[in-house]
Amino acid sequence: MKVLNLQCAHGHGFEGWFASHEEFETQLAGGLVECPLCGDRKIAKLLAAPRLNLGSAKPAKPAKPAEPRAAPDDAGSPEGRWLQAVRKVIAQTEDVGDRFADEARKMHYGEAEERGIRGQTTREQAQSLIDEGIPVFSLPLPPALKETLQ
Numbered sequence: 001m002k003v004l005n006l007q008c009a010h011g012h013g014f015e016g017w018f019a020s021h022e023e024f025e026t027q028l029a030g031g032l033v034e035c036p037l038c039g040d041r042k043i044a045k046l047l048a049a050p051r052l053n054l055g056s057a058k059p060a061k062p063a064k065p066a067e068p069r070a071a072p073d074d075a076g077s078p079e080g081r082w083l084q085a086v087r088k089v090i091a092q093t094e095d096v097g098d099r100f101a102d103e104a105r106k107m108h109y110g111e112a113e114e115r116g117i118r119g120q121t122t123r124e125q126a127q128s129l130i131d132e133g134i135p136v137f138s139l140p141l142p143p144a145l146k147e148t149l150q
Contacts, residue, residue, distance in 0.1 A: 008035035009042040012079060037079055038140075086141060093118045101125040108134045 002018045012035050018024040024045070027033050034041045093116035096103045100119030106112035118139070121129075129136050 005046040005048050006033070006043050007046055008038060008040035009044075010035070010038055010040055012037045012040075013046070037083070086139065089116075089118065089139060090141075092116055095119060101129055104129055104134050104136065105132070108132070 002021055002024060004016045004018065004024060005013065006016045007013045014036055016024065016033060018027065024033070028043060031041050033043045035043065096117045096119040098120050100117065100121045103112065103117050103119070107114045107117075121136075126136050126138070
């Protein structure tokens with residue numbers, strides 16, 4: 001099993017686990033490796049120090065542990081705070097999918113109960129909603145939050 005330190009073009013670092021280096025290369029070439037935070041598929045492998053088992057050699061004095069890098073879910077990192085905010089929005093809104101513009105209009109004109117909704121719309125539909133005085137904003141969701149993690 002190869003554990004690789006990876007980074008997307010936006011600077012998000014993450015680990016990838018692969019059966020072999022060849023498997024990593026195959027998946028990378030096939031566009032199957034993506035950043036769990038932003039979905040970017042321009043992934044670079046970062047340098048990592050190998051672990052060497054030297055048999056019965058006396059182990060060296062352990063080095064001072066490096067400062068832990070904040071994981072994307074860690075509230076201390078900007079990515080972590082953003083993910084927490086997105087999760088809160090997801091938990092407190094209803095996904096209406098591609099019916100977003102219709103549902104927003106129904107609520108605005110009193111034809112449906114007001115509630116928090118999210119979904120997809122085109123730029124033209126979003127601009128039309130704004131022109132009608134219906135407030136909307138774009139919130140790109142990371143692919144990892146769109147599905148259940150296994």
